[in-house]
Amino acid sequence: MIREFLRLALVVTGCLPAHAVIAKDITFEMVYMNHTNMIVAEGDITGDTPEIFEAFLQTEPFDGFRFVMALHSDGGSLVGGLRLGQMIREAGLDTTVQRHPLDPATGKPGYDTAAGRCFSACAIAFLGGVRRTVPEKSRLGFHQFSSAGGSFAKEDSVYMTESTAQLMGATVLGYIMKMGAEPDLFTWLSEALPHEMWEPDQDERTALRIVTPDRFRGFAFEPYGAGVITWSALPENVAGRSAVGQVTAYCKERVPYILLSSVSSANGVDPRTRQMIAEELSGWRMDNEATGQSASYGRDAVAIRMEDGLPLAELKLDGQGVELLKGGPVLIAVDFPAVIGAMFYLRTDPTEADRASLDAAFRLCIR
Incomplete structure (x- = not known):
């Protein structure tokens, strides 16, 4: 549906914020880094942007473990943003909002980064990332799209304008859902007029899945044996070499444990790798990232599951x-x-609810 509509909706553009000053059409530059290659995208998104990006994909060599598109744009064409977002997803790229200032020695984007902004059509394109992050001080903003195409004063264009708006609204909502964000995002962005800008805070970005969740939350608990277990799944944690997609907490023989598991056989760890891990591991540790407190455990507190299944390792606490x-x-x-x-x-x-679930799981023993 999205692809077919975009061929017909060339008159539809995203409005820019009133303060925006577009310096240039968007460009794409590669910055090669260790295990991560950054595609630096800066400038105005236009109807030609998807073709420009397609040419970049065809000519630029890609040879890293991970590719991230760093966006810095005030927006532009909504259709261009939707198509760019689709292409980002099809290419398996992550997205972030940041600038890469020019290196004086080369005149090209360098390794250094700075806070960026991504508004309007850029924010729509941002949603195409498989993994999406907004660094501290960077800005991400949404608002209504405008479908009038310059015809606000033309009565004979009202029907076409309203018809286009209805279809475009359905297209944007479908795109939001396809990219893994919450449908409520469409409601929130629709409340900001075309000349306004809604910039969701970190909690809103997380709740609406605008950014990719990177922390296990929402623990559910259920009966197991004579006790209960509590678990949380985060498929987004499985990427590259990271294999853990679910964590389960329980008490066994009056000892607390957590079980690390993958989420599907396709993302599992083969028996040979498990054997190597069992031979080379030195233990495990837990670090509180807010207080700096930590706890370390030796190799006898780790049991690697050797069967070729979803459970990976049982950790004793x-x-x-x-x-x-x-x-x-x-x-x-x-x-x-x-x-x-x-x-x-x-x-x-x-969360507080998670703490209650963990309390229940660790208070009672599985027999």
Whole structure:
């Protein structure tokens, strides 16, 4: 539906914020970095932007583990933004909002970064990223699109304008849902007039899945044996060498544990790799990223699941670890050489409801 409509909607453009000054049409430049290549995209999004990006994809060599498009744009054509977002998703790129100032020595975007902005049609394109982040101080803004195409004063164009607006609204909503954001995003952006700008804060970006969640939350608990378990899934945590997509907490024989699992057999870890991990691991640790508190455990506190299934590793905790896990944003990582080709790590930031679920899971024992 989206692709067919875009061929007909060339008159539809996203409005720019009143303060915007577009310096140039969007350009794409590659910055090669360790394991991550940045595609620096800066300038105005136009109807020609998708073709420009397609030419860039055909001519620019890609040879990294991960590709991220760094967007810095005041917006432009909504149709161009929608098509660019689709192409970003089809190419499997991540997106972020940041600038790469020019390197004086080369005149090209350099390694240094600065806060960026991504408004209007740019924010729509941003949603195409497989993983989406907005660094601190960078700005992301949405608003209504305008479908009049310059015909505000022409009575004979009203029917076409309204008809286009209805179809475009359905297209934008469908695109938002396809890209994994919450449908409520369409309601919020529709409340900002074309000359206004709604800039969601971090909590709103997370709740509406504008940015990709990177922390396990929303723990659900359920009966198991004579006790309960609580678990949280985050498929987005599975990418590259990161294999953990679910974490489960429970108490077994009066000892607290957490189980790290993948989310599908396609994202699992083969038996040979599991054997290498079991031989090379040195333990695991938990770090509270807010307070700096940490807890470390030896290799005897890690049981690598050797079967070729979803469970990956069972980690044994103590009272200190339980309190750290419940207390705030923590990073959990099993220690083994990265050269093995897999990584067992996760971040969690429990809500009050999550803490209650974890309390229940660790209070009762599975028998």
